[in-house]
Amino acid sequence: MELRHLRYFVAVAEECHFGRAAERLHIAQPPLSQQVKALEADLGVVLLTRSTRKVELTAAGARYLERARAILAAVDEAGEEAVRVDAGEIGRVSIGFTGSATYELVPTLARVLAADFPDVELELRGEMLTPDQVSALVDGSLDIGFLRPPARHPDLDVRLLRREPLIAVLPEAHPLAAAEAVRLADLRDEPFICYPSHHRSVVYEAVLDACQRVGFRPSEVVEVAETSTLVVFVAAGLGVALVPASVQHLKITGATYRPLAGTTEEVALAVATRAGEQSPLVARVLGRAEGLLGGARPVAGRPMRRAPRR
C-alpha cells in the first residue's frame, strides 16, 4: 500500500472515469486500472463498480474516498508544518526564570513574545534557582534559562545580560525606612529573610558575602522559597532582606525598598541555552529577549563569581 494507490483511487473516484483520471494523473489508462485493482485486492474490498459505460463508488468506496482525501491532505499539511517548525514560525519554547527576576521579566517577556510569535507556545517557569535551571536545560525540559551566574556546564552557553546591586527590603514602619538609603551594617541585629541555603541559591550566597564584608553574619534567618513570599514576610514585619534591585518591581503594601549606602555588592543576570542549540525558534526568541534587556555578551572564561560553596 502506497500513497500512489490513494492518489490514483481519489482521481478515479472524483472523475468517475478511468480515462480522464489517467489524463489528470499524466499516466496512461491501463496502469491506472492495475493500481486501483491492486488497492482493492490489498484491502479485500471492491471500491468501484465498473461497467464499460459508467464507474461509480460502492458504499465502502465512498467512505474510503473521504478517508483517502483526508490522508493525502494530512500528508501535505505535515510537510508544510515541518517547514514552519524548521523556520521557527511554530513550536514550543520553555523558558525558566530565576526567582528574583521572575516578577520583572515574566510579564514583560510574555507580552512581547506572545505578540511577536503568535503561533509559538510559551512555557514560562518562574522561581527556578540556578542549579534547577541548569539540569532542566541539559535534560531538555528547558530551552532558555534566565539565571544568576555562575552556571558553568560544558553543555551550556551562558551570556551575561546585566549586573544589578543588592538593595534592602524593610517594613515600612521600620525606623531605617525613614532614610533615603541604609547602611548594611545597621542591619546587623535584624532578623533576615533569605532564600533557601540548601538549594545553592546564588543570591543567598551574595547576601552572606555582603554581610560578611561589613563584619557580621545574620543571626536569625528565616528561609523562604519564593521572592513574593520573602517580600510579604518583610511586609509583615518578620525581618529585613537583601534582594537584587529588580525585585523592587514587585510592590507589596507594607514593604519598602532602599538602596544600600556604601555597598557595591552586585549579582548578575545571565541567559543560558544548550551549547550548539540549533533551533531557529530558540534563536529568534532569544534575540527578541536580549533586544529587550540590552545586548548580551558571552560570559568570559573567568567566572564572574566564585562557585557556590558546599
Added chain:
Amino acid sequence: MELRHLRYFVAVAEECHFGRAAERLHIAQPPLSQQVKALEADLGVVLLTRSTRKVELTAAGARYLERARAILAAVDEAGEEAVRVDAGEIGRVSIGFTGSATYELVPTLARVLAADFPDVELELRGEMLTPDQVSALVDGSLDIGFLRPPARHPDLDVRLLRREPLIAVLPEAHPLAAAEAVRLADLRDEPFICYPSHHRSVVYEAVLDACQRVGFRPSEVVEVAETSTLVVFVAAGLGVALVPASVQHLKITGATYRPLAGTTEEVALAVATRAGEQSPLVARVLGRAEGLLGGARPVAGRPMRRAPRR
C-alpha cells in the same frame, strides 16, 4: 512522496538507529539512509541529526514523527473501515414508511435495528406516500421503502409483506361506535377524512373503491396529509375515516376503530429496494425487517391492484 518514506522515517525515529530500524523493516541499511534522505529533500527540512555515534530528531522531525504516525494509523483504519462497510457492519440506511404504517412499524423497527446493528446509522422517514418513496429510492435518497403497492418501476424490487383490511375510524360519541362492527353503507352520509387525493395516495384510492362498491361516493371530504392528523380530526368529531387495520396501533382519545362488516377491501404492504441493490447492509437490514413481519414474497408479474387513477 510515498508511504514508504513515512514508514522508514518512523522506524528510524523510533529506534534512533539506522541499523536497527533497517532490521525491523527487513531491508538493508543503505536504502534506508537513501529513502530518509529523499524524504528530507522532498520536504526541504532536516528531520534527523546524524552523527556516527547518535541519531536524534530535530524539532521539525519530532513534530513530523507525530504526524507520520497519525497518517500511517489513518491508512490502516481507513482500510479496516472499508472492510467493515463492505461487510455491512457500519454505514447508513435510509428507510421510508407509508403514512398508515408509520406508527406501527417505525417504533418496532427502530428498536430492533438499533439493537442488532449498533454501528449502523438509521434514517427513518415516516409518512411517505408511494410515489415519493419510488422517486426517493430511484434517486438514491432512500434505500428501503415500506409502501403500499402498486409500485412498479423497472429499477425497483418490490416484495409483498402482508395484506390488511380497511377498518373504520369513528368518533367515540358516534352512534355507530356502539356496535361491534359497522357496515360501510351506513357511513354514506358521514363527512369523510381522507388522505390527499392529488398525491396518488393508494389508501385514498382503496377507500373510494370500497365506497363505490357499496354504492356511494363520499360527499364532504376533508383531506389531511398525515395519519395522526387524520385520526385526531376524527376524534374531534369532524368526520369518519377508513384506514388500514394496522393504524389502530395509533390510539387517540376520542377516536375508536371498528371493523367493516361484510367488506373485504384490503390494502397491501410491501417493501421496495433498488433492483440489483448489492449493499450487504441493506440486505441485512431487510432480512431483519422481513423476519419481524413474516416472510416476504416477491410481487408477481401481475399487479395486485390496478394502477391508481390520476
Added chain:
DNA sequence: CTCGTTGATACGCCGAACATCTGGACGCCC
C-alpha cells in the same frame, strides 16, 4: 594507535510501474 561501530556512498540487479497495443462489452446513431 588500532579496532569496532555506524552512517553515507558506489554500483549492479531485479522487480514494479508505465506505455503501447489489443480485445471485449455496452450505447448510440443512422
Added chain:
DNA sequence: GGGCGTCCAGATGTTCGGCGTATCAACGAG
C-alpha cells in the same frame, strides 16, 4: 439492427527506481 465509438481490462515490452552487496569515512573505546 448493424456498424461505430467509447471505455475498461488484459498482454507484452521497456524503463526507472528501490534494494542489496561492497566499500568508505568518521568517531569512540580500549
